[in-house]
Amino acid sequence: MAIDPKLAACIASLQERFGCRQEEFRGEITLYLTPEMIISALTALRDEFGFEFLVDVTAVDYWLNQEPRFQVVYHLRSIAQGWIICLRVPVTTVPPALPTAEKVYPSANWYEREVWDLFGIRFEGHSDLRRIVLPYDWAGHPLRKDYPLGYEEVQFTFNQEEIMVHKPHPKS
Amino acid sequence: MSEIREVSVDELKHLVSDRARSGENMLLNMGPQHPSTHGVLRLLLELDGEIVISCVPDIGFLHTGVEKNMEAKTYQKAEVMTDRLDYLNPPGNNLTYCLAIEKLCEIDVPPRAQAIRVILLELTRLSSHLLWLGTSGLDLAAMSVFLYAMREREKIMDIMEMVSGQRMMTTYIRPGGVWRDVPPEFDAAVQDFCNIMPARIDEYEAILTNNSLFLDRTKGIGVISVEDCLRYAISGPILRAAGMAYDLRKALPYCGYEQYEFTIPTHTDSDIFARYSVRVAEMRQSVRIIQQALDKLPSGPVRSNNRKYIPPPRSEIGVSMESLIHHFKLWTEGFHAPKGSVYVATESPRGELGVFLESDGSPKPYRVHFRTPSFANLQIMPLLTRGHFVADTVGIIGSIDIVLGDADR
Numbered sequence: 001m002a003i004d005p006k007l008a009a010c011i012a013s014l015q016e017r018f019g020c021r022q023e024e025f026r027g028e029i030t031l032y033l034t035p036e037m038i039i040s041a042l043t044a045l046r047d048e049f050g051f052e053f054l055v056d057v058t059a060v061d062y063w064l065n066q067e068p069r070f071q072v073v074y075h076l077r078s079i080a081q082g083w084i085i086c087l088r089v090p091v092t093t094v095p096p097a098l099p100t101a102e103k104v105y106p107s108a109n110w111y112e113r114e115v116w117d118l119f120g121i122r123f124e125g126h127s128d129l130r131r132i133v134l135p136y137d138w139a140g141h142p143l144r145k146d147y148p149l150g151y152e153e154v155q156f157t158f159n160q161e162e163i164m165v166h167k168p169h170p171k172s
Numbered sequence: 173m174s175e176i177r178e179v180s181v182d183e184l185k186h187l188v189s190d191r192a193r194s195g196e197n198m199l200l201n202m203g204p205q206h207p208s209t210h211g212v213l214r215l216l217l218e219l220d221g222e223i224v225i226s227c228v229p230d231i232g233f234l235h236t237g238v239e240k241n242m243e244a245k246t247y248q249k250a251e252v253m254t255d256r257l258d259y260l261n262p263p264g265n266n267l268t269y270c271l272a273i274e275k276l277c278e279i280d281v282p283p284r285a286q287a288i289r290v291i292l293l294e295l296t297r298l299s300s301h302l303l304w305l306g307t308s309g310l311d312l313a314a315m316s317v318f319l320y321a322m323r324e325r326e327k328i329m330d331i332m333e334m335v336s337g338q339r340m341m342t343t344y345i346r347p348g349g350v351w352r353d354v355p356p357e358f359d360a361a362v363q364d365f366c367n368i369m370p371a372r373i374d375e376y377e378a379i380l381t382n383n384s385l386f387l388d389r390t391k392g393i394g395v396i397s398v399e400d401c402l403r404y405a406i407s408g409p410i411l412r413a414a415g416m417a418y419d420l421r422k423a424l425p426y427c428g429y430e431q432y433e434f435t436i437p438t439h440t441d442s443d444i445f446a447r448y449s450v451r452v453a454e455m456r457q458s459v460r461i462i463q464q465a466l467d468k469l470p471s472g473p474v475r476s477n478n479r480k481y482i483p484p485p486r487s488e489i490g491v492s493m494e495s496l497i498h499h500f501k502l503w504t505e506g507f508h509a510p511k512g513s514v515y516v517a518t519e520s521p522r523g524e525l526g527v528f529l530e531s532d533g534s535p536k537p538y539r540v541h542f543r544t545p546s547f548a549n550l551q552i553m554p555l556l557t558r559g560h561f562v563a564d565t566v567g568i569i570g571s572i573d574i575v576l577g578d579a580d581r
Binding site: 025026028030052053054055056058060061065073075079082084086105106107109110114118127128130131132133134135142143147149 | 183186187231232235237239240241244275276278402403404405416418423424512513514515517524526528530532538539541543547548550551580581
């Protein structure tokens with residue numbers, strides 16, 4: 001799939017301004033940004049290049065495979081041009097945190113709550129960062145790769161304490 | 173065991189007014205077991221008399237951890253879980269997931285499979301809109317339209333059962349095509365449905381469109397502007413009812429939608445009635461698409477011949493040892509998808525349904541994420557309900573057409 005030359009020009013100007021790495025896979029363009037740049041990049045994309053629609057915010061956990069461990073993925077769409085662009089932000093801080101995109105795109109509110117809920121990535125400045133799909137007193141963030149899938153380990157008297165430590169239950 | 177902690181209103185103080193905390197305004201829980209919330213949705217309403225001051229949606233009662241579970245299954249086996257997300261649009265969910273795999277692995281899809289997919293997708297859109305019409309009519313005290321809508325929906329369910337053996341959770345669309353060819357009686361059944369449906373849509377309109385009780389409950393209620401729709405990433409009939417003719421079937425065609433003639437119905441009022449009009453007009457367009465697809469249904473195979481990803485047909489397994497081994501390998505180990513990530517979006521009856529699929533080169537998806545329309549569209553509940561009566565909240569929920577399985581995943 002060939003890339004629209006106008007989109008290519010838009011990407012080139014973004015690359016020049018933010019010095020970001022670009023990747024192309026199956027006709028989709030991904031830009032790698034740093035946490036400091038993401039808000040100004042989103043603002044520029046919305047105001048200057050017509051990406052008025054924030055499709056999605058999600059994250060991927062590369063536990064033990066890559067450093068830094070988390071990448072937050074944004075998908076933006078330009079309805080007028082029919083373009084879609086993907087932004088990836090490796091989360092460098094520990095505990096993981098990023099600035100919120102809510103002020104640029106109000107729709108990011110719930111998406112970021114979901115990422116916080118399932119990955120435990122905090123969004124600084126978010127107006128309402130509560131859990132969204134899990135109960136409010138849930139312990140842990142299930143979509144992390146080190147979170148067990150949900151089977152119960154059998155507890156015997158000799159290993160009761162040992163298993164209790166890492167059991168994915170809310171701890172009082 | 174941990175003890176259950178109560179949530180106090182102080183934790184939600186940024187979402188409700190000070191009058192609610194002092195007790196002057198009433199806080200009312202609507203749901204999660206309220207019959208008009210179309211599933212397990214809880215709304216915390218702050219009321220000044222009968223007027224809604226603020227609304228805090230609480231979702232997640234139907235969270236099933238589908239995304240986590242899919243990471244532990246092979247690509248083919250994970251597909252059955254996609255049906256259960258938006259349980260009124262199973263072929264649409266299957267399709268979006270399959271399109272993502274097809275894009276990732278560059279699998280071709282034969283033309284006959286494309287046309288069958290389109291017919292099933294449009295039938296599902298009709299069945300979803302019919303259920304929406306019936307239930308949201310019920311919410312607004314129009315009892316009879318539910319009975320009519322269910323009568324036609326049953327015909328669609330029968331067609332689904334005919335092709336896949338299942339009425340709802342079909343898993344009929346598979347990577348590289350569809351599971352098997354449609355039975356010989358399929359064409360006649362779909363043709364029969366196309367013949368009766370336009371007159372039936374007239375019947376629903378006769379009940380509702382000029383019904384003054386229905387108009388009183390729907391006109392001027394739950395209005396949202398196009399700008400707000402875009403800011404809140406609203407897609408589907410809500411966006412089109414606000415005046416923007418945006419439909420992914422036209423904007424970014426998939427499955428050969430570019431070959432069919434249809435229009436995108438829009439409205440400018442952006443209230444409940446506008447959404448009703450858009451959905452009813454969409455039902456007529458769906459019948460048009462089904463008729464066109466049925467008329468020029470090509471012959472040929474229904475599954476790709478790319479043996480790297482697609483198991484050999486049943487007829488070969490009985491006679492060829494290699495095919496048997498191949499089939500066994502594909503169903504036990506699975507196929508190794510190339511490394512990379514893709515995003516694919518389709519137009520579900522509720523809006524943009526997207527799948528973000530990341531592969532690390534193993535037979536299991538490394539990360540699957542569903543961008544679901546109900547989740548995004550539910551976010552504007554506070555905007556839509558502010559200043560309306562409690563009774564109108566019911567109509568507004570109906571007009572968003574949420575499916576909680578889709579929102580909670």
